[in-house]
Amino acid sequence: MSSARERLTRLLSLVPYLDAHPGADLEETAAYFTIDSDTLIDDLQLLFVTGRPGHMPDDLIDASWEGGKVYISNAEEVSVPVRLSAEEAGVLVLALELIDTLPGLDTEAVRTAAQKLRLAAGENLRTPVEVSPIPANEELMAFLKHAIDSEAAVQIDYYVGSRDELTRRIIAPSKLVPGADWYLDAWCYAAQAPRRFALSSIRSWTPAAHPPLAVSNTQSSAREVTMTLSPAGAWLADELELRQREYFANGEPSVRIRFLVHSVDWLSRFLLCHADVITDIDDSEAVEAALTRLD
Template identity: 75%
Template sequence: MSSARERLTRLLSLVPYLDAHPGADLEDTAAYFGIDSDTLIDDLQLLFVTGRPGHMPDDLIDASWEGGQIFISNAEEVSVPVRLSAEEAGVLVLALELLSSLPGLDSEAVATAASKLRLAAGENLRTAVDVSPIDVDEELLSAMRQAVDDESALQIEYYVASRDELTTRIIAPTNLVPGSDWYVDAWCYSAGAPRRFALGSIRTWEPADHPPLSVSESSSRSHEVTLGFDGRGAWLADELDVTEREYFDNGETSVRVRLLVHSVDWLSRFLLCHADVITEVDDTDAVSAALRRLG
């Protein structure tokens, strides 16, 4: 079952495709869009109530698929392939710039994609799109990236603004995360738990002579979690970067998802924020952490 967002995206691509391929085979078109023929027919039936404001017969798209060949008409309003706005292209370029700084990625491929997006948006604007990534100490970012790759530890001096305190910690970085600042997910030996640190609050850093993470510590890094949401929270399934999604017509759970979680701390805060719509979770550590926050 497709989400509303997935279906809208497919419909916006389906009309230009059919307009450019009159008489397209029903089965071949379904395969092209990665759906079955029944789902495609549902989409075509939806086109009958789609068109310009006014809702008169001449305002609506007409579609036929008798004999297994698809023809559409009166679809000029949406027959042009969807193009990114300057703002959307800018956001994507920024995301690609950030991705290029992450370890383990093909930076050349990312740079090529960003260049193409800049060109496309520049043509629309008749000017180039200038997107600047997050300011960061490049030497610190490089040290964190190297520590992630080597699975090594660092000793850092970390400023805690809420206490106006400079703390010394030994951490084992596991993942770099871009946001309003650059962040690093790490096992904090001082706290004995995973933590997320803002690079902008790290004052000094140096290699630390510390043994590798134990099996129990390593297992608390990235792991998959199952979450269930009721009907009120079903929208969260579209907001999260999930690996699996399953919808239900009956019962308390409306949608169940699987997602990769890099931080128990993040998950515990997510559970507290959305506790009223979460119906199931299979991470006992995150539940315990959330309960401790309440206490």
């Protein structure tokens, strides 16, 4: 049985549909709304007590379905398809603006959809739809998107307000995150750990090379790692937000992921934390480092 909310949503769509299709077949209409004919008849009976305030006969919608053909009348005021409110349209436009900043998407399609929604909502509501995406340096955003797509390292001068200090770091950007400010998730070579940077605190930026990493008295540069996860560990592919993944069936569905690693130390700890769901990995150095940690 439909919830009250689902039924209301269906009725708001049903009236304009029947107004545009007089004599619609009862069974076909029920199938169109993915309900059975008995449920549709219940909806039509409810329309008899629906209409304008006053509840006089001329105020209520009239519906008939004799002979399997559905007709409605006196429904002009509710026969227009439901429109988005200004707030709903604004939220959708803002969401599209934020999606436009993400890497690996067809930005032209996203921008076109946002523009069409903005125009349609403004015309239908007769209310300007104004949204203000989080401000950010467009040149910096474009630079970071390219670095994320190409998995490149960058050098930034980053202001740390708590210490009133301008620091210089080499990082490997992985993701842009909207919030009160725009943030950048990246591997920080100085901290040898992932860090989140506020874009408003980045004072300058330039391309850089991935520096060598000192781990367990050995030098190791960034490398690409291929790992296979069991079905129970498939969620890690989403946690790491990887674009390169491959699902396959080998008894049970598994996922093979491929990603860039900037620290053997980090990878060895990752292996120890998730050893029960990692079925294969092509990095013997990380495996040895993990085993050393167990000794």
